[in-house]
Amino acid sequence: MGAIAFEKRKVGRTGLDVTALGLGGASLAGIFTGVSEETARSTVARALQAGITYFDTAPQYGYGRSEHIMGNALRGKREGTVLSTKVGRLLKPIKDSWAKPHNWVDPLPFDELYDYSYDGIMRSFEDSLQRLGLNAVDILYVHDIGVMTHGEEGNKPLWNQLVTGGYKALRELRDGGTVKAIGLGVNEWQVLMDAFALGDWDVFLLAGRYTLLEQTSLDPFMTTCLKRGASVVVGGPFNSGILVGGSTWNYAKAPEDVVRRVAAIETVCKEFGVPLPAAALQFPLTHPAVCNVLPGPRSPEELDGIIDWWKTPVPSELWTRLADKGLLAPGTPIPGEVAG
Structure with a gap:
């Protein structure tokens, strides 16, 4: 596969721009399903060959495995690319087994320690450079801070770490x-x-909250991004698989109301001859705050399938039909229309 002329979009008010399609590094580290290192590195190589310039990884992914894979695959090929990793977790070696259950197949022998403090952010960044074997990354994300990961009470002291020192480190x-x-x-x-x-x-x-299935972040979050000059990278565009024919939504079995909504969306897609995954992949980019959609293929073949969906023409009338049927949230930006 030769290079594709992907649209590029600016990242906030920075000097960075990224291809509107990126490559996420969680699946390559073996989340739920094992991926060999050879296959993972070949997937990154295929993305580079196709013309994708944005790559994302994190210490959590395979407890260091994703960063090793991504760094090995990108080393010597960083020119023109944008690489992000994450802070907030430090990795510590383990002797025998992990302290709690996890979703990684064949992770590296480390466990995670949450630390959003000034020193924790700085150490996390430096450790990531070591694992990547690179001298720089372009974007740093604070990873998985919030109630969803830590619970109401557990998040309070961690958020305080970010407020009292972590944010200063990032700045x-x-x-x-x-x-x-x-x-x-x-x-x-x-x-x-x-x-x-x-x-x-x-x-x-932001993973899973601005997708063809769900636009819960539309207001006030997405509207605030436009006002504040911040961009959004949309992770999880397939909502854990439900939008590519799977039965999983939000990392669990999809409830019946979600299954029915997906079926209704797919019916509209079929009217226009558009595969549901193609519409799901391209939908987030209808919002002007979105700079990138970040799927996580497990192999070069999966990436090729994603690129085929990416190249599938999607008429703007499809989005209008979904809106008319109440399958998009009111105010969702639609190409060719002025949002109310």
Whole structure:
């Protein structure tokens, strides 16, 4: 497969721009399903060959495995690419077994320790460079801070770490030019409104909350991004698989009301001869705050399928029909129309 002329979009008010399609690094580290290192590195290589310039990873993914894979695959090929990783988890070696259940197949022998403090952020960043074997990353996201991961009471002291020191560390790294953009990478939009109250950010990686199935983050979060000049990277565009023919939504079995809604959306897609996954992949980019859609293929073949969906023409009338049927949230931006 040769290079594709992907649309590029700016990241907030930074000097970065990214291809509107990116490559996420969680699946490559073996979440739920094992992926060999050879297959993972070949997937990154295929993305580069196709013309994708944005790559995301994190210490949590395979407890360091994803960063090793991504760094090995990108080393010597970083020119023109944008790489993000995440802070908030430190990895510590284990001797025998993990302290709690996890979803990784064949992870590295480390466990995670949450730390959003000034020192924790700085150490996390430096550790990531070591695992990547690279001298720089472009974007740092604060990973999985919020009630969804830590619970109401558990999140309070961790958020206080970010408020009293972690945010300062991120600002120092960005304002000093060590990284080019900072943000949060989470699965819930509500904590991002708290982040806006804390200070200025460039880009947020939000998984699953602005998709063809769900636009719960539309207002006030997405509208605030436009006002504050922040971009959104949309992770989980297939909502854990339900939008590509699977039965999983939000990492669990989809409830009946979600299954019915997906069926209704797919009926509209069939009217226009558009595969549901193609519509799901392209939908988030109808919003002007979105700079990138970030799926997580497990192999070069899965990536090729995603690129085929990406190249599938989707008429703007499809979005209009979905809106008319009440299958998009009121106010969802639709190409060619002015949002009310």
